[in-house]
Amino acid sequence: MSDPKALVLIVEDEWQMLRFLRTALSAQDYRVLEASTLKDALVAATTHNPELILLDLGLPDGDGIDLTRQIRQWSHVPIIVISARGREGDKVAALDAGADDYLTKPFGVNELLARMRVAQRHAAMVGTDISSTVLEVRNVRIDQAKREVTVDGREVHLTPIEYRLLVLLAKNAGKVLLHRQILKEVWGPPYVNETHYLRVFMTQLRQKIESDPARPRLLVTEPGVGYRIKDG
């Protein structure tokens, strides 16, 4: 499924971790580029133009978040942060700075590959107009032209807010969206701090979309960070 020979830049200073990533990605036909400092990473990113960056935050010469910001000034290359920092604040900071996803160490190789695929797919979609297309995530189908949502072929009625919420998450399927990002997109900039709006509507949306709303498997909460539609 992954684009063969895609070039991945791994920014990691832990030698063992690097070895694991190198082995795992090579086995999946990725081409791997390595950097263990911020400086090297920046050089590699500008000269080789990788298609994906795996970025560790704690580097010997600085913080990966700064690198993210720098790269975002000129590139939309997907950046997946891989870090041992598991605090919500760290995740929000990294995602806010422009990272596409955040994986807390330790993680399994399957999880990593899945996230990489999602990030690549989103990168591929940047610039293409998907506002009139049909979005499909698992058993949910959103026909944007007709403004129609079906779950397992059965039509469900959504309020405009719920609909916008679902569309936003589906467009970013697999990707974590921060609370403030969602609130800004769906409710508008003045409401970025009203996280309870989002929580209440998300609960409602689950009632309509999820097969077992009490045990959501599609609309997943990332505690303290945001929400994500679990794709695949």
Add this chain to the structure above:
Amino acid sequence: MASDRPNPDALLRRVQAEEERSSRAALKIFFGYAPGVGKTFTMLESALRLKAQGVDVVAGCVETHGRPETAALVAGLEVLPRREVAYRGTALSEFDLDPALARKPRVLLLDELAHTNAPGSRHKKRWQDVLELLEAGIEVHTTLNVQHVESLNDVVAQITYVRVRETVPDSILERADEIELVDLPPDELAQRLREGKVYLPDQARRAADHFFKRGNLLALRELTLRSAAQRIDVDLRAHRLEHDIKTTWPAAERILVCVGASPSSGKVLRGARRMAAGLRAEWVAAYVDAPDAHRATKADRDRLRAHLRLAESMGAEVVRLVGSRVSEEILGYAREHNITRIVIGKPTHARWKDLLKGSIVNQLVRDSDDIEINFISGDDAHRAGNPGSQKAKKRPNWTGIGVAVGLVAAATVGSVLARSVMAQADQVMVYLLIIMLVAYRYGRTPSLVAAGLSVATYDFFLVAPHYTFNIESGRHLLTFSVMFGVGIAISSLTSRLRGQERGARIREARTSALYSLSRELATAKDESAAAKAAAVHSAKAFGGDSAVLVGDAANNLSVKGASRSDLALSEEELAVARWVTEHGRPAGAGTDTLPGARLTCFPIRAEAMTFGALAVVTPSIELLDVEHREFLDAFLRQVALAIERVRFTEEAKVSALRIRTEETRSALLGAVSHDLRTPLGAITGAGTALREDRGKLDPEQRLELCDTICTEAERMERLVGNILDMVRLESGGIVPKREWVPLEDAVGSALSRLEVRLGTREVRVGLPPGLPLLSVDPVLIEQLFVNLFDNVIKHCGPDAPIDVAARVADRTLEIEVADRGPGLLAGTEHQVFDKFYRGPGSRAGGVGLGLSICRGILAAHDGTISAENRPGGGALFRIALPIPESPPAVPTGDPGSTGEEEDT
């Protein structure tokens, strides 16, 4: 009377005094009988000798009075700069205490011990400066003339007819470690005087001629030699006592001197002081607060106050006795405290007063038994220095007298009209009733008027022959005298009762003030609360404004509580409080130290520790008065005890926390070493087996080993996560970042996180619709459910269902998480929440932190968690979370409604 045997207590006291003396700085006084005998000169000479020996000697303040030989001596010494003070247009040059304290020489020379400092100085008197210098460990050498000694003041005045105002308390002389007598024959002094070698200030010139008469000088010299000799005698005796305890032990004399408002009391006090010094006795100055004392004039009260302060400054213990019968109170106190002598001023008032009111002196002498009574004449006064007070020249109570006249007139008219039907005895009763009423309502004078008037009108109108003061029979005389006598008795009893009532009221007010203070202090949880309560109560009890200053660990004093929140203290005022805290003595307005301040500060101390100061601004009562002293002391003691208690509690809390942290740490170490090594062992084992595989393992075995590695790594991750969570909660830094969260979101999020581990397990979530939003930290609350579900996964079989239910009960959201597992062991319902508690036979490798983290999370949210066995088997965890008062509105929250919001 007293035992001659050595008293171990006294010995101990000696030893202690000796130790104290050896550790404190020495005071040396160069003592002379008149100006010009060469005290300063001698002091300087001795200073130069010390300097030659290498001692660090500095001249603080030495008056050369323009004499070149003295100036020459001073030139050989380091001289401290003086402070220039402008006072009433003239520039005064004063000794500056602070630089001297900062310079801290070994020996400081300070001339003229009796000097009065310029206004604005820290202390009023130089001898107070000396005391502070000594306290700071600086040895002081100073000079003093005999006429400045407090207890000799009268005698000197009698000899020379010159009353010296600048006096030094005898306690300073006693404090002196060495007194060097500087003597010069009077003829030589007279010679020096003629040659102009004796400096005298201009205003003293006139007095000087008289003062320096040969007869005076001889008498003064004798007085000086004698008091120095007495001092030597004292030293000698002390020495004998120390070294040969078989010699006669002095009887422990205790002297009580009666003090009153009479001007002669001062003289009586000084006499008593001399007597006490001669006998080496402790002495007590007592005054009796009689119920009618409130009738004393302000002048009387001021005088009494001055006498009590004088007594204190001369080293007496001052006691206040309360009671109406002066002699009884004094004798009672004397017996209780083993007083051997009572000193009282000679009565000089007219004898008839004794007949009328009873003589205190007579009663004292009669009832004193084995206590000696000594009289000291108070010849410079009109009245005796007996206790009690002079009566105020009060304005007559005209209203009372008017009422008395009116009532007597009414009774008379009534009695005249009803003469035919009223017996004479009844008429007398009516008059007595009136006298009593007037006495009760208006006091003594009106009731006396009523009594006199009653007798007169009764005689005039009601006793035959009517309308004349003549009487028929002698038996009426008896009626009159009984009437008058009863009237006087009633009136004096009533007025005494009123006095006692007033006294009782004041005492009661103070007791209740102390009681309410102590009650509030008892509930004070920290220093600020205690300080605030103390300041508020102080303002209430003493009037004005109050602040309580408490020092911290680094001895930085700051206002911890004030009666008014806007009460600000200036830097100078803080300095007063600092001084008080450092020295443990009151200072500020009304005292002799820093009297220029707006406020008065009192030390708050318990035992040896001074915690801070109570600052009082413009109180409505004279706090420094002896009569308020007891109350103030009790007040300060209570505050000190409260602060001490709070500090102890805090210390105890800190050490308890330390112990708990220590326990946690060791338990954590134990858990970490065991529980982290187990999975590590499995991982290492499986890893090495895979590495060393030389094609012997079949694919299935290889897969199994890989599985082991993954599972054990996951388990380790959970352990580490739990330990980290616990450490975060334990460090006390967890302040929940509260947001509005629907319960469904929190439970759902936890369940999806555990998706893999839950597997096919059935989870029945029965949350009723319309539950209120919770104000919680979403991350922590998700963790709570993860831990609870994880607990079920660990302890129950793979198919045991989990039930989640919730309901609203009285501003609380009750959540139940239940399983159908083995349930809890009886009696462990509380233990399961303890750190590192693991159920017996728990097979799943956990550190025993999950539930304890749950409890920690709920505690941070003001919630609770409890565990019990579920009816029908399994465990049931009950969570209670408070429902916030005002949940926020969510626009268009109606599920299922469509089209209400514009799709923009």
